[in-house]
Amino acid sequence: MPNPSVPSVPSQKSVGTLRDALRLIVITDRELARPHPVEEVVAAVLRMGVRAIQLRDKAAGARALLEQARRLRALTSPYGALLFVNDRFDVALAAGADGVHLGPEDLPVLDVRRAAPAGFLIGYSTDDPEVARRAAADGADYIGCGTVYATASKGDAGEAIGLARLDEVAQSVGVPVVGIGGIDAARAREVARTRATGVAVIRGIMAAPDPGAVAAKILAAFTGSRTS
Amino acid sequence: MPNPSVPSVPSQKSVGTLRDALRLIVITDRELARPHPVEEVVAAVLRMGVRAIQLRDKAAGARALLEQARRLRALTSPYGALLFVNDRFDVALAAGADGVHLGPEDLPVLDVRRAAPAGFLIGYSTDDPEVARRAAADGADYIGCGTVYATASKGDAGEAIGLARLDEVAQSVGVPVVGIGGIDAARAREVARTRATGVAVIRGIMAAPDPGAVAAKILAAFTGSRTS
Numbered sequence: 500m501p502n503p504s505v506p507s508v509p510s511q512k513s514v515g516t517l518r519d520a521l522r523l524i525v526i527t528d529r530e531l532a533r534p535h536p537v538e539e540v541v542a543a544v545l546r547m548g549v550r551a552i553q554l555r556d557k558a559a560g561a562r563a564l565l566e567q568a569r570r571l572r573a574l575t576s577p578y579g580a581l582l583f584v585n586d587r588f589d590v591a592l593a594a595g596a597d598g599v600h601l602g603p604e605d606l607p608v609l610d611v612r613r614a615a616p617a618g619f620l621i622g623y624s625t626d627d628p629e630v631a632r633r634a635a636a637d638g639a640d641y642i643g644c645g646t647v648y649a650t651a652s653k654g655d656a657g658e659a660i661g662l663a664r665l666d667e668v669a670q671s672v673g674v675p676v677v678g679i680g681g682i683d684a685a686r687a688r689e690v691a692r693t694r695a696t697g698v699a700v701i702r703g704i705m706a707a708p709d710p711g712a713v714a715a716k717i718l719a720a721f722t723g724s725r726t727s
Numbered sequence: 728m729p730n731p732s733v734p735s736v737p738s739q740k741s742v743g744t745l746r747d748a749l750r751l752i753v754i755t756d757r758e759l760a761r762p763h764p765v766e767e768v769v770a771a772v773l774r775m776g777v778r779a780i781q782l783r784d785k786a787a788g789a790r791a792l793l794e795q796a797r798r799l800r801a802l803t804s805p806y807g808a809l810l811f812v813n814d815r816f817d818v819a820l821a822a823g824a825d826g827v828h829l830g831p832e833d834l835p836v837l838d839v840r841r842a843a844p845a846g847f848l849i850g851y852s853t854d855d856p857e858v859a860r861r862a863a864a865d866g867a868d869y870i871g872c873g874t875v876y877a878t879a880s881k882g883d884a885g886e887a888i889g890l891a892r893l894d895e896v897a898q899s900v901g902v903p904v905v906g907i908g909g910i911d912a913a914r915a916r917e918v919a920r921t922r923a924t925g926v927a928v929i930r931g932i933m934a935a936p937d938p939g940a941v942a943a944k945i946l947a948a949f950t951g952s953r954t955s
Contacts, residue, residue: 589815604790604791605792606789610821628944
């Protein structure tokens with residue numbers, strides 16, 4: 500699905516800064532992507548300028564997750580795009596991913612930081628400013644913060660925290676904060692008015708008829724207007 | 728539950744050879760150990776000479792598994808006993824365990840070997856001589872081979888392979904092979920007549936009224952009679 504009418508696809512091999520890449524993290528979901536393979540959606544958003552992909556598949560065993568991670572690594576590398584693996588530090592290491600995204604039930608940030616090679620990136624999920632500060636002190640490179648908006652998904656992500664809380668968390672830490680939860684292109688423009696660096700999106704891109712177009716709109720919401 | 732009538736508890740801090748330690752791997756199971764905590768069973772078998780413990784808890788999240796691993800590390804270290812973590816290479820690393828035990832759905836042996844620090848031990852489960860040879864070539868330090876005997880547990884471990892097949896696998900590889908599945912003290916004496924180095928036991932020890940006594944009997948089955 501390349502779209503030749505969009506001229507501004509970033510050149511290959513320029514990863515830019517971490518903050519640039521974190522304007523939009525596209526998180527994979529095999530179920531939501533159906534009937535398209537996740538790889539097709541990822542390829543489409545990479546072509547439109549996305550520079551951060553998170554592989555998330557809680558149903559997959561380690562070996563199956565590794566195979567997926569290697570496919571995504573092959574897709575992201577030519578763009579210099581970052582690849583994160585959700586939850587599994589060991590799979591991230593084995594796949595040569597750039598980092599891992601951790602939550603409260605995963606390995607502690609500090610332990611992963613101690614075991615990780617230099618330059619390995621760690622994301623951590625929290626909507627609590629104090630927890631975010633501690634995670635950053637322990638070695639987290641960015642914070643995923645949400646659920647920002649109530650989502651149509653089943654309510655296992657907790658209550659919506661809203662933009663004010665997202666802004667508060669972003670103000671509390673020196674590392675980039677990425678809003679997650681129910682975000683589409685219009686809401687990305689709202690998030691861009693907070694101190695958040697960017698957004699992470701699952702359903703809004705995985706289930707979109709034209710994932711590349713949605714990704715381009717979300718990236719545009721965070722482009723040029725701010726420095727953080 | 729120390730048993731002062733048994734005089735031959737090995738001295739602390741002597742880990743001995745890997746083959747010595749692999750005469751008996753005690754694998755944890757929180758459910759089978761009830762009402763006793765796993766740590767109590769592990770402490771009892773360590774006192775009776777067991778020098779290899781595998782933490783296995785497929786229901787636990789990574790953080791809970793890490794906490795368990797740290798408790799077992801604290802118990803095993805004074806004895807110079809080996810601690811393996813089942814499945815999770817990352818948890819094993821974070822806990823300072825000696826190794827990880829992998830199966831066909833876990834990360835491949837070769838990938839873990841490449842990412843692991845020097846001296847880190849890798850076990851791999853298979854009942855196939857060719858697969859065992861490949862695992863050893865990829866860097867596995869020992870093979871867990873079974874199910875040797877049909878067990879009372881629900882049949883998710885596959886059909887029993889019997890002693891002849893265990894012997895065949897043990898003959899096929901240069902690394903130690905440990906029989907697993909339905910093994911008690913009497914059967915350990917049968918296994919000791921094969922080329923297997925030792926046995927791994929879950930239920931026979933976790934659910935035993937006197938785990939230390941069972942462990943001592945199993946260790947005795949493998950002591951002195953053979954060199955492999």
